[in-house]
Structure formats: structure tokens, C-alpha cells
Amino acid sequence: MFKDILAMSFKNLAMNKMRTFLTTLGIIIGIASIIALITIGQGVTSSIIQQLSGLGGNRVTVSLTDTRVIPGFTEEDMLRFEQLDNVEGVSPSLYATKTITLIPGETHSLYDRVYNSVSRVIGIDNYYFDLSASQMLLSGREIYDYDVQNASHVCVLGYEVWKNLYGNYNPIGEVVKIQNMDFTIVGILNKLVGLETTGNYSVLVPYTVAMRELQMGLVKKFDVVISDSDAVSLTVSQMSDLCADIVGSTRGYSVSNQQEVMNIVVTITDLIMGMLAGIAAISLLVGGIGIMNMMLVSVSERTSEIGLRKALGAKPSVIMFQFIVEAVIISLLGGILGVALGITIAYLASVLIGYSFTFQASTVFLAVGFSAAVGLIFGILPAKKAAKLSPIDALRAQ
Amino acid sequence: MAEKVLLSMRAINKSYPLGDNTLQVLFDIDFEVRQKEFVSILGPSGSGKSTLMNIIGCLDTADSGSYVLNGKDIGAMRDRQLAKVRNNDIGFVFQQFQLLPRMTSLDNVELPLIYARVPSRERKARAMVLLNKVGLGDKVMNKPKQLSGGQQQRVAIARAMVTDPSIILADEPTGALDQATGAQIMDLFEQLNDEGKTIIMITHDPKIARRAKRIVHILDGRLYSAEEYSAIYDEEGVKWEDKPTIRSRRIRRNANV
Ligand SMILES: Nc1ncnc2c1ncn2[C@@H]1O[C@H](COP(=O)(O)OP(=O)(O)OP(=O)(O)O)[C@@H](O)[C@H]1O
Ligand SMILES: [Mg+2]
Numbered sequence: 081m082f083k084d085i086l087a088m089s090f091k092n093l094a095m096n097k098m099r100t101f102l103t104t105l106g107i108i109i110g111i112a113s114i115i116a117l118i119t120i121g122q123g124v125t126s127s128i129i130q131q132l133s134g135l136g137g138n139r140v141t142v143s144l145t146d147t148r149v150i151p152g153f154t155e156e157d158m159l160r161f162e163q164l165d166n167v168e169g170v171s172p173s174l175y176a177t178k179t180i181t182l183i184p185g186e187t188h189s190l191y192d193r194v195y196n197s198v199s200r201v202i203g204i205d206n207y208y209f210d211l212s213a214s215q216m217l218l219s220g221r222e223i224y225d226y227d228v229q230n231a232s233h234v235c236v237l238g239y240e241v242w243k244n245l246y247g248n249y250n251p252i253g254e255v256v257k258i259q260n261m262d263f264t265i266v267g268i269l270n271k272l273v274g275l276e277t278t279g280n281y282s283v284l285v286p287y288t289v290a291m292r293e294l295q296m297g298l299v300k301k302f303d304v305v306i307s308d309s310d311a312v313s314l315t316v317s318q319m320s321d322l323c324a325d326i327v328g329s330t331r332g333y334s335v336s337n338q339q340e341v342m343n344i345v346v347t348i349t350d351l352i353m354g355m356l357a358g359i360a361a362i363s364l365l366v367g368g369i370g371i372m373n374m375m376l377v378s379v380s381e382r383t384s385e386i387g388l389r390k391a392l393g394a395k396p397s398v399i400m401f402q403f404i405v406e407a408v409i410i411s412l413l414g415g416i417l418g419v420a421l422g423i424t425i426a427y428l429a430s431v432l433i434g435y436s437f438t439f440q441a442s443t444v445f446l447a448v449g450f451s452a453a454v455g456l457i458f459g460i461l462p463a464k465k466a467a468k469l470s471p472i473d474a475l476r477a478q
Numbered sequence: 479m480a481e482k483v484l485l486s487m488r489a490i491n492k493s494y495p496l497g498d499n500t501l502q503v504l505f506d507i508d509f510e511v512r513q514k515e516f517v518s519i520l521g522p523s524g525s526g527k528s529t530l531m532n533i534i535g536c537l538d539t540a541d542s543g544s545y546v547l548n549g550k551d552i553g554a555m556r557d558r559q560l561a562k563v564r565n566n567d568i569g570f571v572f573q574q575f576q577l578l579p580r581m582t583s584l585d586n587v588e589l590p591l592i593y594a595r596v597p598s599r600e601r602k603a604r605a606m607v608l609l610n611k612v613g614l615g616d617k618v619m620n621k622p623k624q625l626s627g628g629q630q631q632r633v634a635i636a637r638a639m640v641t642d643p644s645i646i647l648a649d650e651p652t653g654a655l656d657q658a659t660g661a662q663i664m665d666l667f668e669q670l671n672d673e674g675k676t677i678i679m680i681t682h683d684p685k686i687a688r689r690a691k692r693i694v695h696i697l698d699g700r701l702y703s704a705e706e707y708s709a710i711y712d713e714e715g716v717k718w719e720d721k722p723t724i725r726s727r728r729i730r731r732n733a734n735v
Contacts, residue, residue, distance in 0.1 A: 081592060081593075081595050083598075084592045084598075091580070092580075095580055384576070385578060388576045388578065389589070389593075390537075390561065390564075391535070391537060391564060391570050391576075392564065392565065392570070392589055392590045392593060392637075393561050393562065393564045393565020393566070393590055393593040393594065393641075394561060394593050395557075395558050395561040395562070395593075396557055396558065396561070397558070398593065470538075471537045472532050472537050472538050475537075475572070475576070
């Protein structure tokens with residue numbers, strides 16, 4: 081009998097295709113937005129985590145927040161950090177805006193005259209290239225420890241800088257002038273996404289060159305890489321002490337673990353996604369009310385049919401079941417279409433924004449289950465109404 | 479009349495709420511039907527025919543009195559059990575046919591069997607047998623709209639018969655049909671009765687009622703056997719006592735002089 085009732089429900093919904101579709105729309109929109117938001121949220125979060133996990137929880141950032149106390153950290157200061165137990169290395173970064181000069185004949189830049197471009201220059205060491213777990217380099221090579229120690233005049237162009245100066249031309253091996261000093265281009269960065277987008281608009285040079293020759297001042301911020309992940313909190317406290325010693329104060333600097341940053345990022349994205357999903361859930365609620373409304377209309381339209389079915393021996397429970405099945409079919413249909421639409425939206429968004437697209441089967445089951453529940457909840461009232469109709473009154477209504 | 483009593487009603491009363499009061503529609507109805515009978519209940523509009531039919535058909539329950547159908551005490555039953563009795567023991571034929579418009583003849587006839595939880599294959603076979611019997615073997619895939627009124631009523635009769643119920647209960651089965659088609663439907667009822675089916679038919683039309691083997695009259699909510707009725711009313715339904723007698727006619731004539 082279940083099969084027959086199911087068949088009857090499908091038939092009935094198929095009779096009113098337009099109405100069924102419009103009713104389904106509410107659920108489609110609700111489920112699609114929930115799926116899209118959750119999937120986009122998971123994608124963005126996992127991209128961020130992926131990038132952060134390149135540096136992992138083992139990376140601790142020391143930054144000077146108040147340059148009035150001391151102007152910056154020297155190379156000797158950083159050496160003291162490097163000598164702590166469990167510290168694998170220290171990775172400083174220095175930022176400054178410099179003029180990049182391209183001279184025709186020496187480079188194949190887009191410009192056939194002497195061209196000055198103002199760009200951010202970042203002094204880094206090889207640890208920079210561990211920032212992201214994904215491929216950092218589009219072409220060429222990284223800046224090696226060798227370059228840092230010898231203060232070689234090499235540079236790596238950020239993706240947008242390369243595009244602006246060279247279009248699609250491969251400039252590796254060519255020479256540009258930074259502050260009138262020759263630098264050989266050895267690599268091009270991939271387009272970075274997520275947190276590390278500053279690299280896209282920057283030119284990377286060895287930090288030793290940045291400090292000594294480009295006069296970019298002292299280091300305001302550097303990362304300390306800890307070799308043993310179990311020793312992170314111990315080392316962090318040792319580093320705080322060391323900082324206090326160097327700075328000569330307990331304020332004006334911060335020692336922060338990337339893990340904390342990661343946690344904060346995850347907490348914030350979760351919060352935002354939760355809020356958006358909450359709003360999407362409201363649209364699902366509206367969709368549910370739409371179903372209830374349509375089912376109520378359907379019950380009053382089919383009053384005499386219900387009466388007849390009862391006269392022919394349908395028990396109240398069977399009538400109730402039939403209407404609940406119809407409501408659940410509508411909402412399940414909406415749920416399935418909504419999942420498809422939501423995943424499509426999330427996929428398109430992943431292509432446009434540029435994070436990696438993944439979706440979890442659990443999300444799909446959750447959404448489909450949720451939509452079935454909506455149908456069930458909002459189907460009960462109309463179904464009860466149908467089940468309670470007296471067969472004589474129902475037969476008379478024609 | 480050695481047949482077993484199938485339906486037995488004793489002192490049935492029924493009222494409807496009417497504002498603050500109630501309107502009593504049926505008064506102390508005693509009614510008995512034996513197996514293989516063909517009874518018609520004849521009465522004018524508003525006499526309570528449909529109300530009585532609803533009680534006989536277990537669509538409604540009486541306020542007081544006892545009703546035993548096929549050995550079952552209907553008065554003590556709840557909605558769920560009444561649905562089962564309607565499914566098993568009663569086959570309804572309505573004035574307006576009451577076929578589901580979106581379903582084929584076959585689907586319509588199968589419907590009671592779905593509620594009886596008969597498996598699909600057996601359902602189809604039984605419905606086909608009945609449709610052939612009412613002469614619609616070639617119209618099984620037609621929807622009601624594609625059938626004439628008489629054909630629709632035949633489908634309805636096939637549906638009423640398909641669970642092999644104890645009683646066929648027909649309320650004005652010819653009311654929506656022209657005279658010739660109505661007569662054919664009555665032929666079909668007669669044939670079914672000859673084959674042993676018990677039929678109760680409700681009508682306001684004496685000509686149709688006379689096709690049954692027994693007539694009971696209903697007037698203002700009271701039931702009369704044919705003998706009781708003809709002792710009170712003449713053939714036109716006028717009370718003997720209200721008829722002008724020869725003496726009263728003479729008196730009136732004298733007064734008018
Ligand atoms: N649900 C109801 N509520 C109140 N009064 C009702 C109800 N149903 C019927 N009645 C009243 O009961 C009386 C008998 O009605 P019923 O429908 O049984 O008559 P009937 O003999 O079938 O008439 P007809 O030949 O016109 O169908 C009428 O006076 C009617 O107004
Ligand atoms: Mg009536």
C-alpha cells in the first residue's frame with residue numbers, strides 16, 4: 081500500500097507541475113543557499129588553513145608594535161632567537177616602497193623607454209617560500225639561503241608585478257634596477273590567494289640585501305620556526321622573555337603563534353558562515369510555510385476526493401499519511417534540486433574566487449534530511465486537517 | 479424469507495445541531511434487511527433519506543439506537559473500524575458517480591482494493607472482471623471525462639462491487655441520468671440482485687423505487703412499510719384523512735350557494 085500511496089502522490093504532484101515547482105522553489109532557494117554557503121565557507125577556510133599550515137603551528141611571529149621603544153631588531157638580535165633550543169630558524173621580513181627602473185635594451189619589459197615603477201619590496205629569506213603548502217613559484221627558482229648569506233642581487237617578482245611589467249613575457253635572467261642597483265630576476269610567484277596576497281604586488285629580495293644595501297631599516301617583524309611542535313608553548317615563553325630583554329620593556333612587541341591566528345580565522349569564518357546559514361535557514365522556513373500553504377489549498381480543493389476515499393475505506397491514518405508523503409516529496413525534491421544548485425554555485429564561486437573546491441557528502445545528506453524534515457513538519461498540519469474531515473461533509477462539498 | 483438477517487436497526491434517532499437547538503431528522507427507525515433482498519427507501523426531499531443512508535453506510539453514527547451489520551455492532555465502533563467496515567461490507571453508488579477524475583476506470587475500480595491491501599496483480603485482475611461484467615471491458619483506460627454518464631455510473635457500480643461487499647448502497651443512482659440510461663442502470667442492479675447481491679437503494683422517484691422487490695417509505699424522518707404507508711396515504715402521497723370526503727364536498731357546495 082505504501083507503494084500505491086507513493087505513486088498516487090507523485091501522480092497528484094505531476095498533475096499540478098507549475099504549482100509544485102513554485103512551491104518547491106522556496107526549498108530549492110533555501111537549501112541551495114545553505115549548501116553554497118557551507119561549501120564556500122569550507123572551501124575558503126580549508127584554503128586558508130592550507131596556506132597557514134604550510135607554516136604550521138610551528139611558526140611563531142615576533143613583531144614590534146611600538147617603534148618608539150626600539151627602532152627594530154638587528155641581525156644580532158635575531159641570532160639570539162636562532163640560538164634558543166628547539167628553534168630551527170628565523171625568517172625576517174622587511175617592507176619598503178622602492179622605485180624599480182627598467183632600462184630598454186637590458187630588459188624586455190612592456191615599455192620601450194626608461195620606465196620607473198613604484199612597488200613594494202620585501203626582504204625575505206628562504207622560509208618565505210614555505211608560507212603556503214601550495215606551489216609558490218610559477219617559474220624560476222626560490223631565493224636560497226645562499227643568496228641570503230652572500231647578499232646576492234637577485235629578486236623574485238610577485239604575480240601582478242610581473243604582469244604589469246612584462247605581460248606574459250618570461251623575464252627570468254633579466255636585470256632590473258632597484259634603487260639604482262642591478263638585480264637579476266630569478267623567479268616569478270604564483271598568484272597567491274587567501275592571507276598572503278601582499279606577495280602578488282611585491283618584489284622579493286634577500287633580507288640581507290634589503291637591510292644592508294637597500295637601507296630598509298631594521299626588522300620590525302620576523303617568524304621563528306620551531307623544530308619540535310611539542311615545544312611550541314615553552315619556546316614561545318622563552319621568546320617572550322628574550323623579547324623583553326631586547327626591547328627593555330614588557331610592552332611594544334607581540335609574540336604570536338600562527339596556530340592562534342589559524343584558530344581565530346577558523347572561529348571567525350565559522351561565525352560568519354553560521355550567521356549566513358542562519359539567514360538561509362530562514363528562507364527554508366519560508367519555503368516550509370509555502371509547502372504548508374500549498375498543502376492546505378490542496379486539502380480544501382480535494383475535500384470531496386478525501387471524502388470519497390474515506391467512504392471507500394481509507395482510514396484517517398492512511399489519508400494523513402498520503403498528505404504527509406506529498407509534502408515530503410515536494411520538499412525532498414526541492415532539497416535535491418537545491419543541493420545540485422548550491423554545489424553548482426559553490427563550484428562557480430571556487431573558480432571565480434580561486435579556492436579549491438571540495439564538498440562533503442555529509443553536507444548533502446544533512447541538507448536532504450533537513451528538507452525532508454521541513455516537509456514533514458509543515459505537512460503535518462494540513463494532513464491532520466485532511467484526516468479529520470468527516471466523510472459526509474467532504475462528499476457533500478462539490 | 480428464510481435468508482439470514484444482514485442489517486438490523488432498532489430505535490435509531492438522529493438530530494443535527496441547529497443554532498442553539500437541535501433538529502431531529504430521524505425518529506425511532508426500525509429497519510431490517512435480509513440477505514439477497516433488493517429494498518428501496520422512497521421519500522420526498524428533506525424526509526431524511528440521505529441521513530439514513532449515511533448511518534446505514536457507516537459514514538455517520540446515530541445518536542441512539544442499535545445498529546448491527548453483518549453481525550457487527552456498528553454503534554460501538556470508532557473511525558478506524560468504521561473505515562474497515564465501509565471497505566469490506568459496503569459498496570457505495572452515488573448520484574454524482576464520485577469517480578476520481580484524474581484516474582482511469584481501472585484505477586477507480588481498484589481504489590477500494592488498495593485500502594484493503596490487496597496486492598497489485600490481484601487488484602487489476604479483480605477490477606477487470608468487474609469492468610467486464612458491467613460491460614466496460616473496452617473502456618478500462620478511459621478517464622471519467624471520456625465516458626458518458628451511464629458509463630460512469632457503471633464504473634461506479636463496478637467499484638462498489640469489487641470488494642464483494644455484503645450490501646450495495648445506492649443513493650439516487652439514476653438521479654443524474656436520463657430515463658433510458660437510468661432504466662439500464664436499474665437493469666444492471668436487478669441482474670446483480672438476481673445473482674445474489676443485497677441492494678439498498680434510496681430514491682424519491684416511485685417509478686424507480688418500484689424496480690426493487692420491496693419498498694419502504696420515509697416521511698418526516700419516520701419509516702413505514704408499504705402496507706402501513708398505503709393505509710395512511712393514497713397513491714399521490716395525499717393523506718386519506720386530508721382528502722375531501724363526499725360529505726364535506728356537499729357541505730362546501732351548500733355554503734357557496
Ligand atoms: N449536516 C446537517 N446539519 C443540519 N441539518 C441537516 C444536515 N444534513 C441534513 N440536514 C437536515 O436534515 C433533513 C433531512 O436531510 P436529508 O439530506 O437526509 O434529506 P433527503 O431526504 O436526503 O433529501 P433530498 O432528497 O433532497 O436529498 C433536512 O431538513 C436537512 O435540512
Ligand atoms: Mg439526499
